[in-house]
Amino acid sequence: MTHTLAMIVALIRDNPAGIDKLLTEHVDDGTGQCRRCPLAGQRGFKSWPCxxxxxATLPRSRKDG
Ligand SMILES: [Zn+2]
Known part of the structure; x- marks a missing residue:
């Protein structure tokens, strides 16, 4: 689990455009759910913030890093 998270962070950290894309696509659809993530067949992804x-917000919140 932590493994996967670290891998995603590493991936997007080297890809600023990817971060923007994530932040643009993964938005609250107005009902507290992610507009981008599948609602069915997945666990823990449908609630926003997903x-x-x-x-995607982690690298930006760590300005010292
Ligand atoms: Zn999402």
Missing amino acids: LHHIV
């Missing part, structure tokens, strides 16, 4: 959005 994992993708949270991870």
Whole structure:
């Protein structure tokens, strides 16, 4: 689990455009759910902020890093 998270963070950290894309696509659809993530067949991804959005904000929140 932490493994996957670290991998995603590493991936998007080297890809600023990817971060913007994630933040643009993974938005609240107005009902507290992610507009981008599948609603069915997945666990823990449909609530917004979803994992993708949270991870995309990590590099920016660490300005010292
Ligand atoms: Zn999402």
